[in-house]
Amino acid sequence: MSQLLDDDQRIIEFDVRTDEMLVNMGPQHPSTHGVLRLVLRTDGEIVSEMEPHIGYLHRCAEKIGENLTARQWIPYTDRMDYLAAMNMNLGWSLAVEKLLRYEVSEKARHLRVLIAELNRIASHLVGMGAYGLDLGTFSPFLYAFREREKILDLFEEACGARLTYSYITVGGLTADLPPGWLERCEQFLDQFEPVIREYHTLLTTNAIFVKRTAGIGVLSPEMAIDYGCTGPVLRGSGVDIDLRRDGESIYTAMYDGYAFEVAVMKDGHYPRDHEYPAVPTDAVLGDCWHRFFVRMLEVVQSMDLVRQAIDRYSQCKGPLGEPLKLAEKLPAGDAYLETECPKGQMGFYLVSEGAAIPWRVRARSSSFSNLAVAPELCRGCLIADVPAVVGSLDIVMGEIDR
Amino acid sequence: MQGSDFVGQLEAAVPGAVVGQTMEAIDPWLEIAPEKLLETCRWLKESCGIKFDGLQCITAVDWCEPDPKKAAKVSWEPHTELVYHLWSTASRASLVLKTKLPRWQNDEPGQIPEVASVTSVWRGADWHEREVYDLSGVNFVGHPDLRRILCPEDWEGYPLRKDYVMPLEYHGMRGR
Numbered sequence: 001m002s003q004l005l006d007d008d009q010r011i012i013e014f015d016v017r018t019d020e021m022l023v024n025m026g027p028q029h030p031s032t033h034g035v036l037r038l039v040l041r042t043d044g045e046i047v048s049e050m051e052p053h054i055g056y057l058h059r060c061a062e063k064i065g066e067n068l069t070a071r072q073w074i075p076y077t078d079r080m081d082y083l084a085a086m087n088m089n090l091g092w093s094l095a096v097e098k099l100l101r102y103e104v105s106e107k108a109r110h111l112r113v114l115i116a117e118l119n120r121i122a123s124h125l126v127g128m129g130a131y132g133l134d135l136g137t138f139s140p141f142l143y144a145f146r147e148r149e150k151i152l153d154l155f156e157e158a159c160g161a162r163l164t165y166s167y168i169t170v171g172g173l174t175a176d177l178p179p180g181w182l183e184r185c186e187q188f189l190d191q192f193e194p195v196i197r198e199y200h201t202l203l204t205t206n207a208i209f210v211k212r213t214a215g216i217g218v219l220s221p222e223m224a225i226d227y228g229c230t231g232p233v234l235r236g237s238g239v240d241i242d243l244r245r246d247g248e249s250i251y252t253a254m255y256d257g258y259a260f261e262v263a264v265m266k267d268g269h270y271p272r273d274h275e276y277p278a279v280p281t282d283a284v285l286g287d288c289w290h291r292f293f294v295r296m297l298e299v300v301q302s303m304d305l306v307r308q309a310i311d312r313y314s315q316c317k318g319p320l321g322e323p324l325k326l327a328e329k330l331p332a333g334d335a336y337l338e339t340e341c342p343k344g345q346m347g348f349y350l351v352s353e354g355a356a357i358p359w360r361v362r363a364r365s366s367s368f369s370n371l372a373v374a375p376e377l378c379r380g381c382l383i384a385d386v387p388a389v390v391g392s393l394d395i396v397m398g399e400i401d402r
Numbered sequence: 403m404q405g406s407d408f409v410g411q412l413e414a415a416v417p418g419a420v421v422g423q424t425m426e427a428i429d430p431w432l433e434i435a436p437e438k439l440l441e442t443c444r445w446l447k448e449s450c451g452i453k454f455d456g457l458q459c460i461t462a463v464d465w466c467e468p469d470p471k472k473a474a475k476v477s478w479e480p481h482t483e484l485v486y487h488l489w490s491t492a493s494r495a496s497l498v499l500k501t502k503l504p505r506w507q508n509d510e511p512g513q514i515p516e517v518a519s520v521t522s523v524w525r526g527a528d529w530h531e532r533e534v535y536d537l538s539g540v541n542f543v544g545h546p547d548l549r550r551i552l553c554p555e556d557w558e559g560y561p562l563r564k565d566y567v568m569p570l571e572y573h574g575m576r577g578r
Contacts, residue, residue: 054551054552055550055551055552055553055554058552058553060561062537062562063561063562066564098428099428101428223525225455225456225491226455226524226525226526227524227525227526228456228457228458228524228526228530229526239491241491241494246494247494248496333427333428334427334428334429334485335428335429336429336458336459336487336498338458345458347458347459347487349459349461349485349487351463353477359463360461360463360464362459362461364458364459364487368529369526369529372526372528372529373526401552402552
């Protein structure tokens, strides 16, 4: 013991045994991202066990899906990940189109990329702003929402809704863009690009932020895969997977001809086609900081993709095409498709026995699997680190509880 | 990647596991005997050439007893089907396993069917199996902590079964 004491001063502190205490965090705790309840078993300041309790937002979306036609279920997918509703619409539409073996027009394809990537920026902005809130800094949230507001304005112009769009639908999109929209979108991008540097000063390189996130909640790539973690959580651990590049052909075909590099650390480097701040020395691959940083890189990546999509979309001469009928008959069979949503890989599975209404609808939520790993990450950390870990997973309860 | 070669390897490694296969479907799938499921999954993750190290999703599909009027048109026998979507993070190959369970164990209504849990193969299966247990009523034998996950702990019935009747009241709260 005396040897240990000499080596590590903290041992003294940790050696004082206190009674275990159960601490309830949530269901409406500001740093739990929605209605999530965490039960912490604590020994002093140390969390020995953490158990998430979910289901507070369960709305039986899958059961409802068994009573509606495939297109009628689109508004319910909006309410899963309500911060990236366009991506949810897209995932479900593609899964249904996979079953129908249907291909949308070239123009619709580029418009889908444009809209989905724009929504990815909006989602990552909330992820970033809310993460700042979790760690006790308020201003990044305001900066993030200022820019997100402009994206929502653009969406509102395109489809009339600010949060639950139902814009992308089975067989295409509900409407074409209004005149002048592309210019306004380009204006936004020009305005947005320099702001990213502000975000990096506010959070990414902020000394306090780095102290709170670097080396905290380290997720090994093996554990991430074992738990089915996906998206920025998986890439933050250094696993080079992005379904936009590696997914099924029906999904990757959408990104055919688009140039982008997957935001993941390769050989100790992140892709460097932009000015990014350096990785802090305390940060370990797979910690909270890296998960956050991957999202910041994806904001830049999505911005590039939106620019490319604007180019391609404006060059398309053909018509956008009409979406499929509301009660389009589905062939008997089943289809499963995962798409790369901002939070991770969102999977939709539908089983049909030949009617317009699917027999079974299933949504595989990325946040669900990402949250499942949180107890492992929180074991042995400080209570104050719990919001840092949970926030870095960037979960949305609407999607977990469905 | 799925081909007779792969199925042959699986049959050699786990005899009697494959009881059916449909290769011409949109997502080709293998039907696995429920009692061989755990062994098959372990082989797929640990020993097979393409290591299926990721479990994407577990789904239960309830093929219920059909309405007597429609029974003649219906092509299925009543059963609960479990669908496992697996993938390999290295090769990005995916695989679909299906297994058929009775709707009720020993045909006694109220006795939920049993199948081996795959939490020992993929730790991520934990929550997925809890969800299937909660909503579709399948007992995963060997699961470390099989409790309801989305519904309240005292909820009765399995909402995603086709014959589920929604309760009109829950703890004094009127449903409709």
